[in-house]
Amino acid sequence: MTSILTRRETLRLAAAGLAASALPASSSAQVPRAEVAPPKLPVENGASLRILRPARFVEPDEVIFRANTAKFQQATGVETRVDFVGWEDIRQQTAVASNTGTGPDIVIGWADDPHVYVDKIVELSDIAEYLGKRYGGWSFLGEKYGKRDKSNNWIGIPVGGTTGPIVYRKSAVKEAGFDKIPNDHAEFLKLCQGLKKLNKPAGFALGNAVGDGNAFAQWLVWSHGGYLLDEAGKVAINSKETIAALTYLKDLYPTFVSGTLSWGDPSNNRAYAAGECWLTANGVSLYFALKNDPAQRAIAEDTDHQALPFGLVGKAPQTATMLNAMLFKHSKFPNAAKDYIQFMMESEQYDPWLTGCLGYWSHTLRAYGKSAVWDSDPKLEVYRNGTDHQFWSGYKGPITQASQTVAAEYVLVQMCASVASGEATPQEAAREAERRSRRYFRA
Amino acid sequence: MASSAQTMQQAAVVPALPGWSSRTPQPSWLVALFDWKPFLVFVCLLPAVGLLLAFLAYPLGLGIWLAFTDTTVGRDGQWVGLENFEYLFGDKLFWQAVFYSVFYTGTATVGKFGLGLWLALLLNHHLPLKSILRAVILLPWIVPTVLSAIAFWWIYDPQFSIISYVFVDVLGWRTTYFDFLGSAWPARWSLIAANIWRGIPFVAISLLAGLQTISASLYEAALIDGATGWQRFRYITFPLLLPILAIVMTFSIIFTFTDFQLVYAITRGGPVNSTHLLATLAFQRGIPGGMLGEGAAIAISMVPFLVFATLFSYFALARRKWQQGESND
Numbered sequence: 138m139t140s141i142l143t144r145r146e147t148l149r150l151a152a153a154g155l156a157a158s159a160l161p162a163s164s165s166a167q168v169p170r171a172e173v174a175p176p177k178l179p180v181e182n183g184a185s186l187r188i189l190r191p192a193r194f195v196e197p198d199e200v201i202f203r204a205n206t207a208k209f210q211q212a213t214g215v216e217t218r219v220d221f222v223g224w225e226d227i228r229q230q231t232a233v234a235s236n237t238g239t240g241p242d243i244v245i246g247w248a249d250d251p252h253v254y255v256d257k258i259v260e261l262s263d264i265a266e267y268l269g270k271r272y273g274g275w276s277f278l279g280e281k282y283g284k285r286d287k288s289n290n291w292i293g294i295p296v297g298g299t300t301g302p303i304v305y306r307k308s309a310v311k312e313a314g315f316d317k318i319p320n321d322h323a324e325f326l327k328l329c330q331g332l333k334k335l336n337k338p339a340g341f342a343l344g345n346a347v348g349d350g351n352a353f354a355q356w357l358v359w360s361h362g363g364y365l366l367d368e369a370g371k372v373a374i375n376s377k378e379t380i381a382a383l384t385y386l387k388d389l390y391p392t393f394v395s396g397t398l399s400w401g402d403p404s405n406n407r408a409y410a411a412g413e414c415w416l417t418a419n420g421v422s423l424y425f426a427l428k429n430d431p432a433q434r435a436i437a438e439d440t441d442h443q444a445l446p447f448g449l450v451g452k453a454p455q456t457a458t459m460l461n462a463m464l465f466k467h468s469k470f471p472n473a474a475k476d477y478i479q480f481m482m483e484s485e486q487y488d489p490w491l492t493g494c495l496g497y498w499s500h501t502l503r504a505y506g507k508s509a510v511w512d513s514d515p516k517l518e519v520y521r522n523g524t525d526h527q528f529w530s531g532y533k534g535p536i537t538q539a540s541q542t543v544a545a546e547y548v549l550v551q552m553c554a555s556v557a558s559g560e561a562t563p564q565e566a567a568r569e570a571e572r573r574s575r576r577y578f579r580a
Numbered sequence: 581m582a583s584s585a586q587t588m589q590q591a592a593v594v595p596a597l598p599g600w601s602s603r604t605p606q607p608s609w610l611v612a613l614f615d616w617k618p619f620l621v622f623v624c625l626l627p628a629v630g631l632l633l634a635f636l637a638y639p640l641g642l643g644i645w646l647a648f649t650d651t652t653v654g655r656d657g658q659w660v661g662l663e664n665f666e667y668l669f670g671d672k673l674f675w676q677a678v679f680y681s682v683f684y685t686g687t688a689t690v691g692k693f694g695l696g697l698w699l700a701l702l703l704n705h706h707l708p709l710k711s712i713l714r715a716v717i718l719l720p721w722i723v724p725t726v727l728s729a730i731a732f733w734w735i736y737d738p739q740f741s742i743i744s745y746v747f748v749d750v751l752g753w754r755t756t757y758f759d760f761l762g763s764a765w766p767a768r769w770s771l772i773a774a775n776i777w778r779g780i781p782f783v784a785i786s787l788l789a790g791l792q793t794i795s796a797s798l799y800e801a802a803l804i805d806g807a808t809g810w811q812r813f814r815y816i817t818f819p820l821l822l823p824i825l826a827i828v829m830t831f832s833i834i835f836t837f838t839d840f841q842l843v844y845a846i847t848r849g850g851p852v853n854s855t856h857l858l859a860t861l862a863f864q865r866g867i868p869g870g871m872l873g874e875g876a877a878i879a880i881s882m883v884p885f886l887v888f889a890t891l892f893s894y895f896a897l898a899r900r901k902w903q904q905g906e907s908n909d
Contacts, residue, residue, distance in 0.1 A: 225868070228653065228654075228870075229653060229867065231654070232653045232654035235654055236654070236656070253654050253655075254654065343851075344761075344847075344848070344850045344851060345847070345848035345849060345850040347868075394738075394739070395738060395756065395757060395759050395762065396737075396738020396739060396757070396759050396761075396762050397738075397762075398759075398761075398762040398763065398850070398851040398852070399736075399738060399759075399760075399761035399762045399767070399847065399850060399851055400738070401848065404737075404738075404739075407737075407739065407740065408739045411739060411740070413739045414739075538652065538654065538655075538870060541870070542652075542869050542870050542871065545868040545869045545870065546864070546865070546868075546869045551852050551853060554850075554851060554852045555852045558762075558763060558851065558852060560764075560852060569672075576667065577871070
């Protein structure tokens with residue numbers, strides 16, 4: 138990496154503190170890339186850019202992102218400003234920018250945002266195709282969220298994604314008589330029952346937790362072959378697969394640690410760290426929190442990750458929360474903006490960022506699978522292809538704002554929770570979920 | 581002012597000048613305009629009216645307008661008439677939120693006023709360290725709601741609750757942790773308890789102020805007449821406290837009915853929507869859910885309840901004529 142940077146840039150990175158010092162010096166050397174001619178994007182005279190993106194996960198996420206942006210400014214002379222906003226606010230700010238036609242040129246928003254604002258954003262096929270050719274192609278979710286539905290037109294550049302596999306204590310799973318997490322539903326149930334008997338129970342969020350709650354509910358439905366929407370985008374949640382999934386939950390739920398019906402997003406992290414819960418699903422953050430805390434070192438050593446049980450579908454029924462960059466038509470400097478996105482995805486910039494994020498974000502361009510970060514700890518393996526899962530929010534339908542609403546309204550989570558709590562039968566719960574979903578998917 | 585200036589001017593020009601005319605010079609039109617009282621009133625009111633229009637009337641009007649459209653975050657809506665209300669009318673979750681809002685307000689108000697009045701009566705006595713005690717009592721009300729909500733969130737946590745810890749690990753009276761927020765009714769009561777805790781100081785301090793306006797001579801007279809403690813409370817304290825009680829209760833009902841932070845921070849409306857208040861449901865549907873129109877419709881549907889509660893407090897508790905210094909009919 139250092140060989141590519143000029144002396145001044147190296148100094149700048151060093152000045153950025155953590156950024157430069159935290160990086161393995163040779164990281165980007167491992168990322169293979171093809172020599173492809175970049176699209177011709179003459180940067181407009183006097184261009185300046187404003188970029189909006191969600192707040193950082195870990196400190197290097199922001200520090201390196203800013204350092205890379207400074208490099209861009211240095212190289213092109215384009216004045217560039219990045220604003221980091223809270224995860225829950227960025228969607229509203231994007232909406233305002235889109236409706237008023239002012240504000241940031243580029244928004245690095247959530248997965249489906251470009252699909253919502255498709256009329257207001259610039260097509261990005263030129264840089265997406267260039268990046269795909271140069272870096273070994275796009276991952277499944279990268280392509281899914283990058284391209285407009287049923288077309289080859291790229292409307293967003295997925296920057297990264299975060300996914301939540303099973304996080305478990307090796308010792309407890311072994312004690313329950315398993316070497317790893319079984320993919321079969323009946324076996325998985327047996328594992329959870331065994332853990333419960335050992336008083337080392339599993340736990341998955343069934344409360345109003347946007348991330349963890351939806352991930353569990355989606356796993357439950359998808360792993361039984363159910364889905365929210367059919368290919369045409371019609372609500373198909375009230376199916377015998379969903380009912381089978383909910384019936385299974387009636388057996389599974391009693392094996393959970395108590396209180397999961399009120400769990401929010403941070404609850405499973407806390408319960409796991411306190412030794413109350415021995416198997417859950419989460420992003421890599423949980424593992425790092427344990428690893429970096431000397432008092433929790435033993436739990437970190439005993440922890441491992443595995444993809445969510447396949448169930449009936451033969452592949453991990455999970456998705457990823459994606460960062461998706463889009464360029465608004467109201468930008469006065471579209472070439473500079475495209476150049477910026479492309480610049481940030483090139484390995485000189487992207488690989489240090491990916492590495493600095495320690496696996497919190499999984500890459501979307503396949504070549505970065507060779508990045509040093511994924512070999513830095515064998516327990517990160519399952520996150521390496523985090524954006525290659527074959528499921529998405531609103532699976533199997535097209536990506537729309539409504540599928541986001543279904544997630545934000547906890548429709549599937551509450552369907553599961555009402556069965557787990559005994560308030561509703563699987564049939565009633567599926568019907569209610571169908572009724573609510575239909576409302577959001579009405580024309 | 582103007583007329584005296586004119587007389588002075590006339591006095592100054594007593595030695596008649598050639599071409600002098602008796603016409604008094606007209607004040608400029610601007611001065612005349614500002615001398616015109618209706619205009620002056622209008623101009624002076626303008627800043628206040630402007631502020632009210634911009635920050636009260638416009639948002640309220642917009643909210644009402646949104647309630648009749650299908651606006652979502654990121655897309656302008658179209659007029660859909662009563663469609664949002666029709667959907668809500670058939671929506672179990674909405675009625676659940678209506679029920680819990682009314683129940684929450686009713687129960688918490690009774691709790692707050694019962695305990696608040698009791699506390700006020702205690703504080704009205706001469707106690708050692710009275711001032712410090714009064715300051716301490718106000719603490720729950722001074723702490724920002726979100727902070728106290730987070731404190732309660734920990735208190736009610738299924739794994740790390742202090743109450744569970746005391747009962748299970750210290751006293752050994754139970755073998756399992758309390759599951760405060762895991763099912764509907766325990767969660768509802770837990771939130772009401774948190775709301776009462778937070779609301780007591782406001783009631784207690786307001787009523788204490790009311791108690792201190794009651795003249796001590798009334799009590800002395802009652803003592804001479806041989807009234808018991810209960811009779812003194814029933815026939816002196818309570819009637820004289822009623823006017824302030826009515827005002828405080830109106831405020832309290834409005835604050836409780838529109839409560840948002842406690843519920844949103846502790847349960848987010850869970851488990852399975854059983855603790856949604858209308859305010860949290862409106863926010864949930866409107867902002868995270870993105871259905872601005874439907875969220876606005878829920879918010880607007882709170883208005884009749886609030887109007888009713890306000891009217892009730894005023895007419896049921898505060899219509900007695902003695903408030904204006906007359907005796908009861």
